[in-house]
Amino acid sequence: MKIQLALDRMGIADAIQLTREVEDSIDWIEVGTSLIKEFGVASIQQLKQAFLKKIIVADIKTIDNARYEFEICFKAGADVATVMGVSPIVTIDACMEVAKRYDKKVMIDLLNTSAEQKQALLKYKDAIFCDHVSKDEQEEKGRQNDGTKGCTLFDDPSIQLAVAGGITLDSIDRLSKTLNPAVVIIGSAITKADNPAEAAAKFKQMSLQLHPGGL
Amino acid sequence: MKIQLALDRMGIADAIQLTREVEDSIDWIEVGTSLIKEFGVASIQQLKQAFLKKIIVADIKTIDNARYEFEICFKAGADVATVMGVSPIVTIDACMEVAKRYDKKVMIDLLNTSAEQKQALLKYKDAIFCDHVSKDEQEEKGRQNDGTKGCTLFDDPSIQLAVAGGITLDSIDRLSKTLNPAVVIIGSAITKADNPAEAAAKFKQMSLQLHPGGL
Numbered sequence: 423m424k425i426q427l428a429l430d431r432m433g434i435a436d437a438i439q440l441t442r443e444v445e446d447s448i449d450w451i452e453v454g455t456s457l458i459k460e461f462g463v464a465s466i467q468q469l470k471q472a473f474l475k476k477i478i479v480a481d482i483k484t485i486d487n488a489r490y491e492f493e494i495c496f497k498a499g500a501d502v503a504t505v506m507g508v509s510p511i512v513t514i515d516a517c518m519e520v521a522k523r524y525d526k527k528v529m530i531d532l533l534n535t536s537a538e539q540k541q542a543l544l545k546y547k548d549a550i551f552c553d554h555v556s557k558d559e560q561e562e563k564g565r566q567n568d569g570t571k572g573c574t575l576f577d578d579p580s581i582q583l584a585v586a587g588g589i590t591l592d593s594i595d596r597l598s599k600t601l602n603p604a605v606v607i608i609g610s611a612i613t614k615a616d617n618p619a620e621a622a623a624k625f626k627q628m629s630l631q632l633h634p635g636g637l
Numbered sequence: 638m639k640i641q642l643a644l645d646r647m648g649i650a651d652a653i654q655l656t657r658e659v660e661d662s663i664d665w666i667e668v669g670t671s672l673i674k675e676f677g678v679a680s681i682q683q684l685k686q687a688f689l690k691k692i693i694v695a696d697i698k699t700i701d702n703a704r705y706e707f708e709i710c711f712k713a714g715a716d717v718a719t720v721m722g723v724s725p726i727v728t729i730d731a732c733m734e735v736a737k738r739y740d741k742k743v744m745i746d747l748l749n750t751s752a753e754q755k756q757a758l759l760k761y762k763d764a765i766f767c768d769h770v771s772k773d774e775q776e777e778k779g780r781q782n783d784g785t786k787g788c789t790l791f792d793d794p795s796i797q798l799a800v801a802g803g804i805t806l807d808s809i810d811r812l813s814k815t816l817n818p819a820v821v822i823i824g825s826a827i828t829k830a831d832n833p834a835e836a837a838a839k840f841k842q843m844s845l846q847l848h849p850g851g852l
Contacts, residue, residue, distance in 0.1 A: 431705055456702055460709055462677035483700060485721060486748065486771040487671055490646055494675055506700060508723040510749050512777040533701065534725050536751075556701040562727040 423598070423629040425622070426479060426584065428609035430454030430557075434465050438472045440613060445473065447622035452479040452607065453500070463498040470499025477501045483531060485509045488516035496524040502550070503528065507535040507543050518546055529584060547580070550605065555587025566590075569597035576601055591624055598632040638813070638844040641694060641799065642837070643824035645669030645772075649680050653687045655828060660688065662837035667694040667822065668715070678713040685714025692716045698746060700724045703731035707743075711735070717742040717765070722750040722758050733761055744799060759793070765820065770802025781805075784812035791816055806839055813847040 427448040429437040434457065441451055451473055457465040458480065470478045480500035484491045488505065495503040505517040507530050514530065521528045529550045530543055543551070553576070555567040566588030576583060584605035585597055594606060608625055615621035642663040644652040649672065656666055666688055672680040673695065685693045695715035699706045703720065710718040720732040722745050729745065736743045744765045745758055758766070768791070770782040781803030791798060799820035800812055809821060823840055830836035 430702070456705055458677075459673055459697060459706060460677050462673075462675050462679070464677070482674060483698075485698060485700065485723075486773050487645070488773055490671055491674060506721075506723075508700075508721075508749060510771060510774055513771065513773040516773055516777060534723060556725060556728065558701050558703050558728040558731055559725055562731060 423603060423632055424449035424477075424605045425625050425629055426450035426452050426605050426607040427612060427622070428452040428454055428481070428586070428607050429469075429613065430456045430609060432457070432613070434461055434468050437465070437469065440618060441469070441473060443619045444612060444622035445476070447619070447626035448476075448608075448612075450477040450479050450502070450605065452481050454609075455481045455483050458482055463494050466495060466498035466500050479529065480504070484513065484517060486513055488513045489520055492517050492520040492528075493524075496520070496526050501526055504531050504552070505529075507532045507539055507551075511542070514543070514546065518548065522548070544578070544581075550582045550584050552584040552586055552605075552607070553601065553603075554585075560588045566593060567597065568593060569600035591621075591628065594625065594628055595632065638818065638847055639664035639692075639820045640837070640840050640844055641665040641667050641820050641822040642827060643667040643669055643696070643801070643822050644684075644828065645671045645824060647672070647828070649676055649683050652680070652684065655833060656684070656688060658834045659827060659837035660691070662834070662841035663691075663823075663827075665692040665694055665717070665820065667696050669824075670696045670698050673697055678709050681710060681713035681715050694744065695719070699728065699732060701728055703728045704735055707732050707735040708739075711739040711741050715741065717744050719744045719746050719767070721745075722747045722754055722766075726757070729758070729761065733763065737763070759796075762795070765797045765799050767799040767801055767820075767822070768816065768818075769800075775803045781808060782812065783808060784815035806836075806843065809840065809843055810847065 425448045453466050453469050466480050478500050479502040480495040481504045484505040517528050531552045533554045555565050559565045583603045585603040586607035590611045612621045640663045668681050668684050681695050693715050694717040695710040696719050699720040707718050732743045746767045748769045770780050774780045798818045800818040801822035805826045827836045
């Protein structure tokens with residue numbers, strides 16, 4: 423199980439500084455949507471330059487203009503870029519094509535997808551699927567990703583699954599048992615911790631116990 | 638009927654230069670999603686600074702993190718910001734609340750919404766609804782917005798409707814008759830024209846004939 427550190431609602435320099443404090447304990451670095459929309463692709467470039475050996479996930483949340491957006495992400499150094507599962511299928515097709523050409527990965531964000539949409543997305547065998555309780559659902563509704571299976575999608579062992587949404591040290595154990603994710607995306611439980619390095623180390627330790635293999 | 642010029646897939650300086658050439662014929666300026674994702678909120682700030690008297694639409698395509706994204710848009714000078722209709726309802730609620738607080742407008746992008754979703758969105762009486770055939774649907778599938786009514790939403794005369802998606806001088810007449818939009822969003826038919834100023838002037842002339850009132 424990989425730990426993906428989600429960096430959001432901060433400046434690029436702070437994101438780099440914070441990542442340095444925790445880099446030994448995390449596997450993937452997510453350049454959050456807020457960094458991309460606030461500072462542009464420079465955010466991806468600078469995080470990649472600072473952490474050349476890490477996998478960089480550009481959470482660009484593409485929903486149109488797929489070829490253009492995915493190309494700017496991969497040219498900026500991203501290894502993975504995200505597309506919304508609620509997009510028109512042509513958009514996801516284009517993301518898959520660009521990623522294949524660049525030998526990179528697509529993460530399909532399942533936020534607010536219907537059961538039918540999830541089922542239709544199963545054809546993208548090379549994608550990583552992100553089961554996602556959004557920031558707004560957390561902050562406005564008090565929800566968090568508690569590992570409830572929303573779809574039979576998650577019963578297919580060949581699916582590479584990422585999980586996101588208010589995940590804490592308390593919830594990761596249950597999540598892991600029900601969803602068996604390859605990637606666990608952690609934001610504020612590390613970035614807002616009193617001691618981010620200590621928090622990240624605990625997540626790392628738990629991830630190694632729970633799911634030593636994976637991506 | 639207002640003409641909204643959509644600026645996409647270009648640098649900020651080119652976007653400003655192109656807008657100067659056509660500013661007499663257009664009403665609203667859309668800072669396209671590609672400008673925001675490539676260059677950040679600086680794209681909104683610089684377009685607003687260059688055209689202080691124009692309405693600036695930030696096509697940020699929010700689907701989460703609504704308060705944060707809408708605040709950075711409005712602080713950067715946007716008068717309208719966009720949210721995806723396929724978002725969780727809490728996200729759209731938050732956009733409406735922030736816009737009201739800033740005395741600004743929300744444009745709800747109906748891309749890929751189901752009939753049920755469109756119906757549920759009708760409660761947002763203060764929003765502008767954007768009937769949108771996406772770039773990917775145009776470029777990968779050859780579709781364009783031909784004015785087909787996708788929903789009874791468009792029969793409600795109190796709805797402020799915008800239309801987007803490959804609109805040309807040939808299609809605007811039909812579109813106008815069936816959908817009666819308050820805002821027509823034009824991208825490449827102006828930005829890629831041999832003579833953008835001439836193309837924009839033709840759209841303006843037509844819009845005045847077709848629908849002199851509106852927003």
